[in-house]
Amino acid sequence: MRLxxxxxxxxxxxxxxxxxxxxYLLHNPQSELDKFSExxxxxxxxxxxxxxxxxxxxxxxxxxxxxxxxxxxxxxxVEQALDILAIERGGFYQxxxxxxGGSISPLNNVGPEELKIRELIDxxxxxxxxxxxxATNPNMEGEATAxxxxxxxxxxxxxxxxxxxxxxxxxxxxxYADEATLNRAFEGRREM
Amino acid sequence: MRLxxxxxxxxxxxxxxxxxxxxYLLHNPQSELDKFSExxxxxxxxxxxxxxxxxxxxxxxxxxxxxxxxxxxxxxxVEQALDILAIERGGFYQxxxxxxGGSISPLNNVGPEELKIRELIDxxxxxxxxxxxxATNPNMEGEATAxxxxxxxxxxxxxxxxxxxxxxxxxxxxxYADEATLNRAFEGRREM
Numbered sequence: 001m002r003l004x005x006x007x008x009x010x011x012x013x014x015x016x017x018x019x020x021x022x023x024y025l026l027h028n029p030q031s032e033l034d035k036f037s038e039x040x041x042x043x044x045x046x047x048x049x050x051x052x053x054x055x056x057x058x059x060x061x062x063x064x065x066x067x068x069x070x071x072x073x074x075x076x077x078v079e080q081a082l083d084i085l086a087i088e089r090g091g092f093y094q095x096x097x098x099x100x101g102g103s104i105s106p107l108n109n110v111g112p113e114e115l116k117i118r119e120l121i122d123x124x125x126x127x128x129x130x131x132x133x134x135a136t137n138p139n140m141e142g143e144a145t146a147x148x149x150x151x152x153x154x155x156x157x158x159x160x161x162x163x164x165x166x167x168x169x170x171x172x173x174x175x176y177a178d179e180a181t182l183n184r185a186f187e188g189r190r191e192m
Numbered sequence: 193m194r195l196x197x198x199x200x201x202x203x204x205x206x207x208x209x210x211x212x213x214x215x216y217l218l219h220n221p222q223s224e225l226d227k228f229s230e231x232x233x234x235x236x237x238x239x240x241x242x243x244x245x246x247x248x249x250x251x252x253x254x255x256x257x258x259x260x261x262x263x264x265x266x267x268x269x270v271e272q273a274l275d276i277l278a279i280e281r282g283g284f285y286q287x288x289x290x291x292x293g294g295s296i297s298p299l300n301n302v303g304p305e306e307l308k309i310r311e312l313i314d315x316x317x318x319x320x321x322x323x324x325x326x327a328t329n330p331n332m333e334g335e336a337t338a339x340x341x342x343x344x345x346x347x348x349x350x351x352x353x354x355x356x357x358x359x360x361x362x363x364x365x366x367x368y369a370d371e372a373t374l375n376r377a378f379e380g381r382r383e384m
């Protein structure tokens with residue numbers, strides 16, 4: 001069936017899951033299928049890229065950039081919009097964001113110009129920002145990107161540049177941690 | 193976003209997967225989204241219940257019932273259409289099917305009349321069937337349903353009634369098998 005094939009094309013969905021989802025939907029009312037179908041068709045139409053932070057949202061500027069309650073002195077730099085959702089789930093961060101659209105990766109021909117770094121620097125020029133939190137992924141590309149941005153942002157001496165902590169994830173087992181993570185965890189140790 | 197919510201309503205898809213799928217689709221061409229959307233909207237319209245075996249298919253009778261190459265002397269009885277897909281994946285069975293639409297379950301008010309058992313008996317009356325393979329699930333309801341059907345089909349002495357084997361799944365670890373499965377595996381032991 002065509003729907004099974006459509007589901008199978010999604011990442012992480014194998015043939016069995018695709019069948020299970022399709023048969024599940026078969027027992028849903030047509031009105032539910034229509035709603036799902038409309039949401040799919042209008043996905044791109046209903047989705048904007050925020051002109052300020054490049055977050056994926058229903059409006060531009062996005063609701064986070066427009067929220068006056070949020071701390072306008074902090075910008076958290078992430079690689080992609082999905083990362084914002086992950087951080088927002090935590091509810092511990094009340095500042096703004098900036099989506100780079102990837103990370104510097106010479107192997108994939110992605111240089112700094114391909115990312116929204118110039119736009120980030122422009123935001124820093126307003127003088128409102130007091131802290132720039134670099135939350136790119138803790139892998140080679142993410143670290144290189146963080147390093148590049150830190151260097152660029154150094155010309156604003158009033159802005160504190162921070163990098164998210166790296167170490168053992170909460171709930172992890174030391175026994176199974178990889179060397180690089182353990183190394184970082186030791187480097188990042190704090191006095192108790 | 194509405195699409196995230198639609199995905200979240202599917203079984204086995206949590207909020208994080210729903211977000212991941214939505215952001216993945218955002219980078220798909222609109223034509224792909226339209227195809228997916230159409231398949232969803234037309235799911236029920238494009239899906240028929242086979243008038244012979246009650247399989248879910250694109251036509252009625254279904255392609256299996258219409259396939260003259262298949263062994264017309266065997267009927268495999270399953271609880272639901274998804275079970276047919278699982279068996280067909282194996283490619284070891286070349287006979288016909290019969291979908292009951294569930295199993296006898298007094299707790300859920302499902303009696304034999306709610307299932308396609310009368311229709312199965314009607315198919316047996318044609319005299320073409322030589323073996324009836326009862327492939328209902330190996331749980332209490334499935335066993336009760338198999339037993340009930342076996343009793344009903346007993347009046348056709350020319351039909352061999354068989355039940356799928358129960359025991360340890362291939363690749364399983366004896367150490368972790370539950371008692372009931374181990375018990376069945378011992379009962380079902382064969383001479384080597």
